[in-house]
Amino acid sequence: MTTPQQGRATEDTWMFPPADGWTFDQVKDLELPFDWELVDGQIVVRGQTKFWHNRVRDRLLIALEAARTERYEVVTEQCVMVDDSNISKPDVIVFEPHKLEPLQLECVPVNKLTLVVEVVSPGSRQDDRVRKPALFAAHKVPYYWRAELGRDQRVAVHEYWLNADTLSYFPAPSHPVHHDKLITELPFPVEIDLAVRFGL
Template sequence: MGAAQTTPQCGRPTEDTWMFAPADGWTYDQVKHLDLPFDWELVDGVIRVRGRTKLWHNHVRDGLASALSAARREPYQVVAGQCVMVDDRNTPKPDLIVFDPRKLDFFELECVPVDKLVLVVEVASPCSRQDDRVRKPALFATCKVPCYWRVELDRDQRLAVHEYWLNADTRTYIPAPMHPVHHDKLVTEVPFPVEVDLEALVGF
């Protein structure tokens, strides 16, 4: 009989053992060296595969990144697909983040500390919709990130941007009071004034 496969309890996983997390989960320092053939993030100590995205998703993400970068105010910066350090067992990778880079080491930083974020943007796709609607808003609200946008494509292939603001007392997100859902054009003053033509982000 062949040797039984056991779950590693310490040390660093390999490309063959990453899926067998120890009882208390992997830490980011244990897994950050992995060269895996897919995009991933660490959720409660478990490596979670990030699903493939369609062209519209990436086009919209990049268009929003450009609009936010053009409108940003000092000291904020905008970056796509960067991991966020919530704690050593949770390093989510939002589609976009706006953050304060002051006192961060630009050349050495791997994950942006969650307390530096002012906005998280998630472009929902079928494989991420539940996470983007429930798990990630709860996580980032608990961490006191001031703003959260969820971008979805409706049945008519029109964009809807759901804008949320943090209720600091309850550490939950509430719909933005003036314009909770943006269609055709996104206009908001937080985290800084920005106006985005949403119709122009879909199609070519």
């Protein structure tokens, strides 16, 4: 169901977008009892995450923050403006803040991203494995990491690099999947201890 209403979304109308979908300006001030993203003009609820997801996300965030050079900023759960109808909230992003006003910044422009990190939850598998890599590759984000909890209850991080010709990601040549320890030089040198087990 859609509504011709073109004003701002409210707590009563957010689920009835206009025919062309909501825009960021129409939904940015919403106060909803859940976290959400804007996907093709539709508000999509982000599911509740579990302890292990947040622990892995925070471990990656802390290590990236400690290793980053002055050229970059690292942040978690920050909205990214892909376009006016698509607002994403990756688990962790590395971006270049040059020419951005930090006190005024609402969403990081997608063209400022250097790395996107997603930690896969049961409710986000399709998004994190298919939709989001395609989305960020199409917008030329150089690097994408996907962290998952394996059947052995150990964390694995899949590292992808952008193919600039096809605008798609391919596994990092020398280290496509990291177990126990993530060591990479890109986008800057970082070493992350992944040797944590859950549920054992």
